[in-house]
Amino acid sequence: MKRPANAAHLSTENPRPFKTTRTLNLTEYFSDAQFEVPWLEIPEVVKDSREDADDEPGWIIGTVSMMWPNVRDPKIMIQDSLEKQLEIKLTKSSAKLLDLGFKDTIKISLQHAQVESRRGASSSSKLPFLLSFPGNITVMYVLKHGNSDLDGTVIDTLKREDQLQEDWYGTPAPLSVNGDMDVDLKVLRSQAASPASGPTRALSDAPSSPLDGSFPTSPVPKLSRTNCLTSPSTPAPITPSPNEASQVREASSPLPPRPERVADGVFLSETIPPDFHEEDRRPTSKRAEDAQPNVKGRQPLNGTDLNQKPNGVESTRHPEAKKEKKKKSKKSRYKEGNQKPASPAPPPPPQRNPALDMEPGLKTPMSIYPDLASVRVGWHSVIGVVVTDFQPQVGKGGNPFVTLELVDPSNISDRPLKVTCFTNKHDIFLPPARKNHIVLVRGIKVSEWRGNLNGAVYADRMKWVAFDPSTGRFYHAELGGISKSDADLGPNFDPFYMPVDAEIDYFVKLGQWWRAYTEDDQRPVVVCQPSTPREHKLIGEMDSNQFFDATVEIVRNDHNRDVQQYCLLISDYSPHPQLHSAGYMGQYAIQCLTDRLPKEDLAAMDAGTYWSVKNVRLKYGRIGTLECDFYDVKLKQLSEESASVNARLAELLKRKQDYLTMCPHEDPSKTPDSGLAIVSALKEHGCYDIIAELAYSCNDVDKCTDLYVTDYSRNPTPSFIPDRVYKKISDRPIFVIGVFGDRHIVRDLDPDSTYLFKDVKVVRNEFGKIKGKINYADKNIIKVSKRSNQESVISALKALEQRKDRLYASQPIPTMGNDTSSSLRHRHVDQETTTGGIRAVRASGKCPNKFRIRARIVDYHPFELFDFSAQRCKKCKKEISIKLRACVDCDDVSRSLSEWYFRFFLRLKDENGDHLVISVCDEAKDFLGGLNPSDLRADAASLKTLTDRLKKICKPVIDYHDGVEEQPGLESPLLDICIKSWPITVEEVPKRAYAVTGCEIVV
CATH class of the missing domain: 2.40.50.140 (Nucleic acid-binding proteins)
Incomplete structure (x- = not known):
């Protein structure tokens, strides 16, 4: 037989020191590392052991990772330290006797093992074979999970069956103190003292398996000290083995006195022997016939006398119990009656609950x-x-x-x-x-x-x-x-x-x-610890998503009645590095939008009041700016007089004084009572709210969009206007406002519309001109009209219209030539030209409607002409991405549902300088002189045709977009164009849309 590699050092004189495990104590066998077999050598070792029946194949070690105990062929899966898995098949009887559990570490003898090929899917972690034990199996618990008392226990299913059938001297299980068998010791003693009423049941007639379902745990049988057996006298002569004779002699030796037991298992008046529950531990014999496993004692049946031998022979133990008690005199009985009962011995300490x-x-x-x-x-x-x-x-x-x-x-x-x-x-x-x-x-x-x-x-x-x-x-x-x-x-x-x-x-x-x-009286008390209390912090020290308490001042309280929301500007006069320097107080004030505060608190939150705020946090708004969250806060108003007793308010007032010393122009007490200002009254270092028309917008520098606005009032220190923008503003007085961080909001603003610009901070630029800065464009730029419900806004709009009329009355209306171009013709020859131009179109109360105006094309969108066509689905009418080329929603695998169509927009400017954006989509083919839509990126001929036809009506704009000119020089020709209007809804707000109708470029 091939030995494991770690057994190569054995002596050559005796190459097989142990023939089988029958000549070796199983505990010594499993503790000998020479017999451990590597898993990959199992097939060869088992094969050699079959050829030489006297040879011991060795053992393997592993941890139980999976079990199937209730199937027809029980099996387990064990795992080694390298996470390799081996499947082992057992018999049903072996599976019950082993009582293996999950995570048990065991050693298995390869004796009687058979190697079989494993079926099922292959896996790198599972060995390609399995072990089958059709008969008995020998297992040793190395580490019993959840029951360390069984560590080192050896289980041999074959020895257990033989022992239970042959050994009639089996030891009964010790009586349990905790109530596993509720047997009164006094009754047993009385039965031992009285003559036997009849032949008792012999222990050899007891069931072949122990009542508690236990198994043999060691090679030598152990006897309980509670067993009181003597050698039999009536049966036929039996010659016991030396081991059995020694067991009988020791079993016949007297035991220490038994303790008296009262209710609930408490013993009094006598001391419990320290080894009352222990079993005899005898030295293991080296002879083969003595190397037998221990068998746990059987529980005595009800009515069985422990002081009787099988075959009814009485035990000679406790002979004093058979003596008749002498009759006591009256004097003795009287003395005993008057004596005080002896105080009982203190009970033993309570045992720990295994649970x-x-x-x-x-x-x-x-x-x-x-x-x-x-x-x-x-x-x-x-x-x-x-x-x-x-x-x-x-x-x-x-x-x-x-x-x-x-x-x-x-x-x-x-x-x-x-x-x-x-x-x-x-x-x-x-x-x-x-x-x-x-x-x-x-x-x-x-x-x-x-x-x-x-x-x-x-x-x-x-x-x-x-x-x-x-x-x-x-x-x-x-x-x-x-x-x-x-x-x-x-x-x-x-x-x-x-x-x-x-x-x-x-x-x-x-x-x-x-x-x-x-x-358990000794248990520690379970204390549900409260959460860590919030700390009082400065706003400038906090990061986002951290709750804290703060003491703040209300700088502003604006109520947006359109959305029923309050915009609070608060400050504790500590700068936060993630706030933008633009806006009122820059990094020293932070905004808070709320609609959940109590009305009584909102009514009291006037500018200049002080508040204690609990459970506030900083968060990033939907446009990425840092703001305060007042969702579930607790508010308490503070008076400035309480600073003598409120240290935090006193610190706030000190920081405020330091800030005003550094920035005196931003003292809230110096702001005008009127919330709205005009451009002519703006001064450096001021912060204002103004109402103005948007004349033009452009992206001058990165991270900044310049808005060119006018309220038709001139400031003594006008803003700097680049040359390329000057022609587009038509000599109107312009004030420039720079917007930081919200450029996507600015792109959606409509030119020539009136807006309310809030918290505009006036500064000087590098040219020495004044310029406004604004932050939070989505909140601080609000479109207004005469239908507003705020009286201050309505009065400001009336004043703006009056200044506008006075400006145009004092100077001629800018014109760009009165002759219209013949490059564009229209079918609506009977349509009268709308008086008032684009302004009348916007003010028309009839919608839908048609108009005929005189205007020029000053811009178009998209920026590139090859983007004037797009692709859409014929079925669902959704636009198809240029990367897909087919509709995903309609599963257009063959691309039969996709079609190209024209989609572009024109910006018109009339003789009065008013602007209007119209779409050229539905009638684009007729407008372009019958040009069919196609992929202009791939169709160069169609793109050239489109460019040539558009140059007839807006050549300067095309040259500017193509980079031929840095700024538009010549104006586009004046066109006689017809447009139509119809109502639409954008974000639940009713609006109007305009498109070209009945017009065609002359080819």
């Missing part, structure tokens, strides 16, 4: 439930005991939620794990937060919050089941007629989880542990 030693955590084939102390940041499923009652509440978004505080043996001395569960609609879909109940929750996201780990689970991932230890049943919520589909997660999803057997067993064990823990 307290429960090992937390569970691993099933489908899930892993870690002990709560080992939970880290990530996704987990947990099982724990609820230690605090908690009623469901409603969150900020209107969704119900509940908080669970869970413990298990691992975190009982630490803080409980806090898990918050959210659902969409009904709180019955939430797990119950009932004290002393056990809850399983799956799909928890654990994150760190204020130095502690907290879990959160949401409706789309949550699965739960609860267990009541008092009834021993798991349960879900009673829906009360509500359908499971009302969870808003589809008809086939609900948050209720059905546990498997392993999880239910864990519920029971956890409930027993919690019951034992709550009944």
